[in-house]
Amino acid sequence: MQPNRAQATRLHISLLAGSLLMVAPFLWMISASLQTLAEVEAFPPVWIPGVPQWQNYITSLVEYQTARALVNSTVVTLVSVAGQLLICSLSAYAFSRLRFRGRDQFFLLYLATMMIPHYVTIIPLYTLVWSAGLIDTYAALIVPGLFSPFGTFLLRQFFNQIPISLDEATLIDGGSHWQIFWYVILPLARPGLGALGIFSFLGIWNTLFWPVLVINSKELFTLPLALAMAQGQFVSLINVQMAGAVIACVPVIVMFLLLQRQFIESLALSGMKG
């Protein structure tokens, strides 16, 4: 809707006020991450650090092992997202393009598993991982992120929008289903892959619950887990903790800015929370 000038001014004022509320915690986080210990503990609180204490970031990265956690999070997230994109697009291709007996019933079963809240499956999953002796391994962090009924569902929706005549043309030219998948469907479904990619990137990067359960050693901490544990162990060093928090937020914000449009579309399409 096109507002007139007076309305536009009022809207800008309201939106600016709201924006301030939304970014204030981030600003505080950044400010606190650059303060001395005396400043973060001062009352009344210091809003703007005197001399920016960049070494808080070094302390966080080295002594708090945030650097290690950053590497762990990056590896776990990239492997999971890449694997999930491949596995989901393979199954989405079967559901969207192949006609086989029981396809629709099977797809329904797939969707039904989405209805089961992960709280029901997470305790058994933990016991399975425990029985398999995989507690405290990268595999425990990565494998559950590789599969996603939701991802299959989302990609199937995107694949269904690609005209089937393209498949037929490839088949007539002697192409195989694998070729259709790789050279026709995947390139045309790039927006869908981007949507699922950003969606699962955020989900896996940010996840805390599962790592809390399956990881014990510091060497395997992901960023959220490292932050949570640092909070418990070094209660006093707020400034260093805030530096770690900033380090955890920067990659997701960068990824988000790159794939913003796809993210919003996937959110509106799926109704799941980031």
Next chain:
Amino acid sequence: MSTSVQTKADTPFVSLEKPRRRPLGSRTFVVALMFLAPSLIGLFGLQLVPIGTALVLGVSEWNIIDPMQFVGLKNFRDVLTDSTFVKSLYNTFYLTFGLEVLNTVLGLLVALLLRHALRFIGLYRTIYILPLITTWAAVAIAWRYMYSLQGPINDLLMVVGVDPVPWLSRPEWAMPAVIITITWKTLAWKTIILLAGLQSIPAEYYEASSIDGASNRRQFFTITLPLLSPALFFALIIGIINTLQLFDPIYIMTQGGPADATRTLSYYIYSRGFESLRMGYAAALSWVLFAIIFAITGVQWLLQKRWVFYQ
């Protein structure tokens, strides 16, 4: 295979006849199986087996170390007399209700602002989404310190003449504090859903009613709200499902305390399973949570006829 061989033998001029339909693509079935194989493994190992295990665990007692013991419905009977469960159920409803009210009202407000074709509107949208995408662990720690007695929030309160509030250390304040933080974090989700709903309302409706002299207020109640009701309904259903499963903010900010004031059902499942190692009881609790989610969603589904307006 056998069918095609027979056909060849019986009818030499097979090419002139209409081809018999093959039993729904047996070759395609093999191809499909190859495409589906990795997902099948995942579906089986990460969904079906855990669901089956959850059923077994629900009627067992198991501390992970000793052998599992079948106890029948004991876990579910225990749930009924478990006062912490009752408390956590109350907390869950408190949290869900407070969050839905705040998120819906504020989310609608922000969506109404963001629907306008303004300069910088893209920038505003990005800013409002930032909390939603960032790491819960990171922002929850920040909020925890912001809530401290000497923190910035109490400092601002004192500027306007309000005494400092012990946000996270008093049972009566902890839940409101958690609700405020979660609202800040998840507001954009509601906003995006409602904004998508708003943008699907045809502009002609507003133009026509303006010509007829309808006020903004009247337009809101007779055009916007009814046409937005499907989006509101959707956001309510999914929002509640998500809230019922929240873990991160509680874990970081309060650990369920003080005095169980923020121990929600999902957090209680975690504490029973992984702090007191009662896997069976935790599994039973998770089925109770599932039943609650199912019941709430079902009731909403039935009630939608009364207020959701589909064009």
